[in-house]
Structure formats: C-alpha cells, structure tokens
Amino acid sequence: MHEIFIDADGCPVKDEVYKVAKRYGLKVNVVANKLKNVPKCDWIEAIIVGAGFDAADDWIAEQTGEHDIVITSDIPLADRCIKSGARVLGAKGREFTPDSIGNALAARELNSYLRDMGVISGGNKPMQPKDKSRFLSKLDELVNAVLRESRNQ
Numbered sequence: 001m002h003e004i005f006i007d008a009d010g011c012p013v014k015d016e017v018y019k020v021a022k023r024y025g026l027k028v029n030v031v032a033n034k035l036k037n038v039p040k041c042d043w044i045e046a047i048i049v050g051a052g053f054d055a056a057d058d059w060i061a062e063q064t065g066e067h068d069i070v071i072t073s074d075i076p077l078a079d080r081c082i083k084s085g086a087r088v089l090g091a092k093g094r095e096f097t098p099d100s101i102g103n104a105l106a107a108r109e110l111n112s113y114l115r116d117m118g119v120i121s122g123g124n125k126p127m128q129p130k131d132k133s134r135f136l137s138k139l140d141e142l143v144n145a146v147l148r149e150s151r152n153q
Contacts, residue, residue, distance in 0.1 A: 007072035093134030
C-alpha cells in the first residue's frame with residue numbers, strides 16, 4: 001500500500017502533504033506525542049504515540065516499508081526508514097537517499113559536536129516560501145516515482 005507518514009512534531013508542511021495526498025488518493029498517517037488541528041477525513045489518520053523520547057520515531061520506523069513516503073527532518077529516523085525501503089523527504093524538499101544519508105548523519109554529528117564546543121550556535125534557518133514550493137514539487141515527484149515503481153513490480 002502507498003502511504004505517507006508525517007513525523008508531525010514541529011512539521012511545517014503538513015498542509016502541503018494533505019494537498020498532495022488528496023490529489024493522489026493516498027492515506028496520510030500523522031504521528032506525534034500529541035496532535036492538534038488534524039483534518040477529519042477518512043484518508044488522514046491521527047496517531048498519538050506514548051510520551052517516550054523516540055516513541056513517534058519508533059512507531060514510524062516500524063510501520064514504513066517499500067512504496068511508503070516519510071516526511072521528517074529527523075536524520076536518524078530518515079536513516080531507519082530508508083533501510084526499510086521507504087522514500088524520505090525533509091520539510092525543505094531535500095530527499096534523503098541511501099547515497100546521501102551517510103553524509104547527512106556525519107554532518108549532524110559534526111554540527112552537534114561543534115555546538116557542544118561552542119564553535120557554532122543556533123539551529124536551522126527558518127522556513128521560506130521557496131522551501132515550501134521546493135517541498136511540494138519534490139513530494140509530487142516522489143509520489144509519482146513510488147506509483148511507477150509499484151506498477152512495475
């Protein structure tokens with residue numbers, strides 16, 4: 001089955017995911033420790049997991065597989081989902097792939113180390129309109145790729 005899983009805590013592109021999923025008739029699983037403002041539709045499921053630190057990540061990683069799409073900016077979660085065969089897209093339109101995830105994990109560790117040492121501070125740049133546009137375009141591309149791949153099997 002083709003499903004989209006959203007790591008919903010702090011996800012700035014939920015509305016964009018709903019728009020694309022509706023167009024293609026895909027189920028959306030919105031996963032978080034607590035949820036607010038999830039549309040009431042038969043194709044959107046709000047999934048509230050336990051309050052544990054990685055409870056949402058664990059649930060998503062256990063449920064995803066081939067022909068699924070995961071929306072997350074959490075690089076370790078992206079790695080786990082890629083290993084299960086899912087396609088993974090960050091909120092700013094960057095696809096995490098088997099070829100790119102190693103570099104993303106290394107950069108994450110390096111940045112964490114540099115923050116701990118006080119060399120760098122701050123977090124990610126705020127979301128810009130061009131980021132949402134890039135995300136929409138890439139999500140549409142991924143959905144089409146997943147649909148093609150599943151038809152060819």
